[in-house]
Amino acid sequence: MKSYESTANAGSNPAAASEHGAIEGHSIDFIPEHERTDRLSRQGPFWFLGNFTFFTMTIGFVGPSVGLTSWWTTVAGTLGIMFGTLFMAFHGSQGPHLGLPQMIQSRAQFGYRGVILVLFATLFVFAGFNIVNLVLMMQGLKTLFGWDPIRIALAVTVPASILAVLGHDWMHRSFKWALYLSLPLYGLVTLAVLMHWVHDIPLPATAAGANPPAPLGFNWTGFIAQFAAAASYNIAYAPYVSDYSRYLPKNTPGGKLIAAVFVGASLSGAWMIAVGGWLADHLHASDVLVALNQVGSDLAPGLGSVIVGVTILAFLPVIAMNIYSAKLTAITGVDSFRKIRPTARTRIVAVLFVVCLQLGVALSIYTSGKGLSVLNIYLVVMLYFLVPWTAVNLTDYFFVRKGRYAIPHFFMPHGSVYGAWGVRGLISYVIGFAAMVPFFCIFDGQDEVYVGPLARAIGSVDLAWLVGLIVSGIAYFLLARSLDMSKEEALIHQIEKTSPQYTTGDKRF
Template sequence: MMQVADETVKDTVTGVEHGAIEGHSIDFIPDNERTDRLSRQGPFWFLGNFTFFTMTIGFVGPSIGLSALWTTIAGTLGIMFGTLFMAFHGSQGPHLGLPQMIQSRAQFGYRGVIVVLLATLFVFAGFNIVNLVLMMQGLKALFNWDPVKVALAVTLPASILAILGHDWMHRSFKWALYLSLPLYGLVTVAVLMHWVHDVPLAAVAPGATPTPPLGFGWIAFIAQFAAAASYNIAYAPYVSDYSRYLPKNTPAGKLIAAVFLGASLSGAWMIAIGGWLADHLHATDVLVALNQVGSDLAPGMGSVVVGVTILAFLPVIAMNIYSAKLTTITAVDSFRKVKTTPRTRILAILFVVVLQLGVALSIYTSGKGLSVLNIYLVVMLYFLVPWTAVNLTDYFFVRKGRYAIPHFFLPDNNLYGKWGARGLIAYVIGFVSMIPFFCVLDGTNEVYIGPLSRAMGGVDLAWLVGLFVSGLAYYALSRSLDLKHEASVIASIEKTSPQYTTGDKGRY
């Protein structure tokens, strides 16, 4: 796994080196290098959502009339729904030892996977673009810091962490959790005190004109639900990237539960705080709002809250860069065979970093950070829903976890073909079926509302339609698959190369 001997400490049992630069990228992880632990998955995904960015998901409901309480309920239900898909994807990592998007070649083909790779690259880079814009806006408003310098100061250490790779990512997430947990605990106590007693923060200007209280509306409730669901469905392409170093015999049920609990608990927590900030403080900039809450706790505490918030968020930015790097390499490898060397990984990371910095600076200068976030969350969900439905249907109901792992890396004469017609057709059918149900809003302004969504008063059910249609379409199209032939090929591979086994009769 590791290739830099003078920076490593070897495991006395396996001989695997720990603490150095990761040696793998999109390739298969051998059994003797599966040294990760199940106990790290829950805290890892808890921290992934335990960020100021997740709070902004709670801004969606109040921006269209939903109260903090109803925002919390809708956000909690949505985050739990989205985490279900994310968690089930996580079980693929230890079972196959592959990054998520390499495994998608089984459904979409060696080259056909480029369709979903572009969608997932949009997600990985897009998250960091919005993150950077929010940080640039917040730190400019609070401390008048230069936005370009902020973007570079945040991106550089995150990029180094992404280059160091898997083990370093897990370490950084652990320390970030130690930093952020007590601080966000204090913020939560402050918010609860004001929420329960309905006491205004000291920083709220006295004599300000009171605004009408927010309430409930089905359209706003479903919009908040969809935003929260999309947030964790968007994690689906990530999870195997960080679970593939777990031992092959890791219990799937326990892994799914660990990912689900970690990601959904922190997500619901942060969305609740975000909903309160948006409802009671009318916040549109999360860092400014956190500074206000911190300053109400103690003089100077606002700056501490903001500083720790940014510092604890660096590993999440690194995670986005890391997964975007894997997606970029997979995309190139689909058309031109790539050697998985450290140089290749660094070049892919540079490409991702330059892309996200350029787009983030462009959006920042437009002054539309929050509106871009709202639109991005919805559009992201539209692109990912057909993929996650096809991928999970194939893994759990069609091939049931049985794959010819070496064939994922064969450009020609592989079991899955260059263009996986079944997966691509199901993806397109699912996406097209969603269009009449699209409901994209910029606050209360319409961006695009499909005819069926308009007929239902602007309710957005596109994601639900896409899940069922894509999954059912793929299952129907897969009835013609020659699974007996695939089983014979897999059995031959496992006989000659037992490290590639995926279970005698499949695990699902």
């Protein structure tokens, strides 16, 4: 990869610069073919670890909180995670084909400046993940060891921020080592659960005259709630994937890449949700770090602390990944209104902005004492914001423009074939989101936050995400029929003739 030292001299030898520089040189710009040195074999393990975390276990807490047993939580969570992974995996195929970050490519649907709408939604996701992560770590480590929450937040955020500044290759390396650390211990935790080496904890006695809690079982409302939480978790990865697949060679087979992302992300996601559902069902866990410490301590003295320590250490690359993609989103947002050069300084300033935002909000939520409540609500709202975008983006890529884009025009504030405001994409997003509102179904545990009238009419079952996918996708496909694709194709042919490095060719499946 090109180093920052080489960006100052565009005419310097990139290969020589790469040998001397350790920091990723690219940001929101196009990745030339000769710098795409990543390998397809790294994608599956990378996305496996992305979900192989304690945070994914908390998704399994949703089922028992709405009346499901661990078994039904596992079934609903597995189906949901597989459904959500389909979307992130198909987005991943765009990376090597175009050599661009995901949100830059979204300018084709929403316009050079209109993309700011979806940038706010994705920044909410990237920053929101880390905010909830930090809250859960602060709560768990404070409970277990009495550690100061501010010091915990800084101890986790500082190394992750450095990793985000170093960039793509460094994060791939850190993910590999984090997988080596976490796989044996999480394997041991899973074995302990399957072999019943950890004893169930009985429910606490209820006060005199109070009704005992209903036994866990199956209900459709809870099943769909768990399905939606798991689906939203991996749909939320959709804006990430191209950021980490754009360094793959252009001729990477799309089908193999989609399969690698799908298998890696869905396998670990289903695994961790199943463990989380068991912890919530049998140990009545509301704090995943405390529950992991209990499992380890039941197996061997001191093992609980080791599991918690490795869990936090292995999670640092995931925090860095969120910061990295949030940084790309922030830079894209500024660049949409004021052209900026993606220099080292720009990168660091963007990282600092994201980190300060995350720390401030995380500390505020922590002091409120509503970490798990915020998690449940956040997962649902996150899905609502992302669903119209993913429907529009994938419809455009696979069914409208079919992978053919004028890449230089993504970086043209004026005179771009995609325009400043992509009216079709923006209208489709708004239509899809508006159609979802009557189906919104947001709960804090058993407490209702907001339930739309149509959701209430069907028994408070959350189908808003499905409505958004269908409506936004169809709306964009119909509106895009008025696009002059022959004009775009002629322009693309001219670009490919004069600048062969921007050739997109045919998608490979």
